[in-house]
Amino acid sequence: MSSTRHLRGTHEAARGAAAPGAPLRIVAVLLAVLALAACEREARRFEPPVGKAITPPPIRMSAIQPAAIDTTTTIAPHYEVNAYALSEGKRLFSWYNCNGCHANGGGDKGPALMDDTWIYGSEPSNIYATIVEGRPNGMPSFGGHIPDNELWELVAYVRSMSGLVPKSAAPSRNDDIQAKKSENRLLPEPPQSSGVPPASERSQ
């Protein structure tokens, strides 16, 4: 728990450090960031922002790119600050039966998603790849069956379950049975021994 807080602290500090100069300027930048975040939070896009077809963008495992930054892999942040995208992700998580194996994120046949352990990485591109390509020992590959924008909504929601998206946008209330705390109150927790397969049984 305390390490989590520490992590968050450094994250916010890093954001603040992006605006060097007088404290006033930092405050101004922070206010602008807050204001922009607030706009993003409520925006509802019924048109997917990139293309309408299923066009899997290249999965990048490194943020460094030659020449210009290709935006198709940097769209995840837009989803993660948007409350509508996150709540749509939450809906799709049960519609596409992710619950069937991951059981509300607590883990069942599939690994838990609400802890801070990631077998295949916690970056949006990692999770995108996991959903699209599938993983050994049971994770189906959903590529071609789920449109891009819905994939990114799911990615954002999966990350919200372990507190990796801004609290201000994460779903704040479960519509029906309260199986767990709402996502904006969840912090990544160390995995519990029950329900998680031992490391030897997990494919790496």
Added chain:
Amino acid sequence: MNRAHRAACCAVGALAPAAAAAAGMHDALQPAGPQAGHVHALWLLLLGVCTLVYILVVGALLIGVARARRGDERAPADVASLAQDEPRLRQSVGAAIGISIALLAVLFGATVVTDRALARLPLDGALHIKLTGHQWWWEASYDDPMVSNIFSTANELHIPVGRPVLLTLEASDVIHSVWFPDLAGKKDLIPGRTATLALRADQPGLYRGQCAEFCGYQHAKMVLYVVAEPAAQYEQWAAHSRASAPPPANDETRRGQQVFMQSTCAMCHAISGTIANGQQAPDLTHVASRQTIGAGTLPNTPSALAAWIIDPQLAKPGANMPPNGLPPADLQALVAYLRTLQ
């Protein structure tokens, strides 16, 4: 089976001119069943009483204005009523209060009588349908003592004329309300609760129902048509609806079925007789037999269907169906396949 169904379709087509006035519109003032009839009678009584009261009040006001004593600015104020009793005024105010109470009692009594009449629709041999409200479409499950006879459809009910129907109402997400103005009053569908609505159609026709409780972006495009048809035709339709979808017969429709199963469609939709078994979206086993797509959003024509598949957000922004950028050949094959699901 197919021929029988085509016959049923023709019969509904023959009904169409008679129902033309009702087809696009709903009209609470032309009740087509006993439930709506009771509500209509109560409405007429309320209208009559309120009109009478309005005429009496406005008449009394005009008489009062016409008969009021006139004076000029030099005349002293008329304060005679402070000193002496006014028995006539007391009588008329008393009479007005008495009439008001009597009329309110009549309205109250009529409301109670109507309410009881609505609850007394005989339900012997009723058709049981479970109606579930979703954002933003209707799911109907026709109940039957034989489990294998239960079937699902969406956004369009068929009911036999003259036979009572008991709708069991549920909601999957938010509060909806179902209203068939020609057939019955409104009833809310509340998540986690079960309500019932009894109705009967005494005249064949096509009746429009509508969600009557604001339920989000596409509340207005949440339409539920009711086709009331003679019992024999209804039985034909029900028998046909229980059957699985026919397997695709030619190369194009086979390709269409492949597209359906391999893309996003099968994630949410079901077609009985195939591996598609999604329960999140309307059952498409007999989608081509329905009058509209998107819960009354578009007419059910091949071009509208293609446009709907490519981008439902154009016709119904906010709907839960995502845009599908299929290549033209795949889209054509998919539409051809869906058109075979009569």
